[in-house]
Amino acid sequence: MEMDKASLLASISCLTSEAQAFKKNGSSDKATRYEVRTAALALADALEFPVEQALRIVFESTPPLIALRIAFEGGFLNHFGGGETQTADSLSAITGADRTLIARIFRILTASKTVDEIGVDSYAANDLTRAFLMPGIGDANTHGCDNVNPIFAKLPEYLSQMDWVNPDTYSMGPHVFTFGRPLWKRLESEPHKSALFNKIMSAFKQNRENWVDIFPFEERLQNSVPADQVLVINIAGGVGHRLRDFKLKFPWASGRAVLQDQKHVLPTTESNSKAFADLQECDIETMAHDIFKPQPVQGARYYFFSAIFHGRPNSACLELLRNTAPALKKDYSRILINDFVIPEKGANLFQASFDLWMMADSTGQERTLREWNELFDACGLKLVEVHTLGVDSVLEVELA
């Protein structure tokens, strides 16, 4: 029997409550919730005819993100603390922006559920607003709008000019095509962009499984490393937040922990006193190191890379592995790589979208198991095991 609108809405409302309970009871991991959510989206799609769906995607995908970026830039979202509500008039008085403009931007934010609409031109923050206001979360959208969207816009032209080859060089990659310089060079010369990027990297892990939970450290750390030798080096580890997670989870593990990155990124008392204090508290050493030079620390137990290979083309990954492999001690040292292993079939939209972000941002790419193995084989390395939790993996690699 065909359902009428009221009964369909009642069923959806009932399912919505069940989905909320499913999320809250904590027994469902992120990957499972993502899978169920994908099925729920199919329910929404079932209500549209294909042309409606196509045009909705075209017109509705970008404006919510641009409105959010505008709201950040205009400081419109900074005034909802402690359950306060605002109106277009009150925000206009506080920020000096035109109240009509504010109302137009908030129309998108409320329609996209980023902010609650509690009356005519009257708004309240909700959980999503608060999530976007957390350090690094809305900033990811700022980075996307300012640094990635301009590249996305030029990708078709770039790929056409490059005769449709898979991008594999930094120097002629999509970022350079759009901005004239690669991402890392731009960040080096623009400290505020670099600080924003590091903030995003620290916040971003809230959306991913943590490497310290993915790799079976409890079991592996039973064979202890002498206190004066290096247990783990986090290569290109940013401000050290992942190494800190390791030290906080395994404070009893013996051996040194070393954070490597570019000199200007490593925290100091002057550049980033909070991150510097965090490193000191966890007894993490810092060492400036260029990943395109040979690894100077020989015979460490673990050489750890997180979100590094996926942000680089194959040519650079080979260089990185060849710079690291000679430092490994046979049958002892391991390279640990925390990135996706994209399934050959059935990749979800999160992983597939990330692949395009990586292509645009730094000529990078997410890789399948076959593509990972091709890299290792070419460098005298072999994959020992892939450790996976949800959609996140740590690839364990040793000398062949």
Ligand SMILES: C[S@@+](CC[C@H](N)C(=O)[O-])C[C@H]1O[C@@H](n2cnc3c(N)ncnc32)[C@H](O)[C@@H]1O
């Ligand atoms: C995407 S971030 C990942 C940071 C960290 N591993 C994490 O998981 O949050 C890439 C890192 O590579 C570093 N990097 C880029 N080029 C580098 C180079 N030539 N030598 C050393 N580090 C580099 C950047 O400074 C940045 O911290």
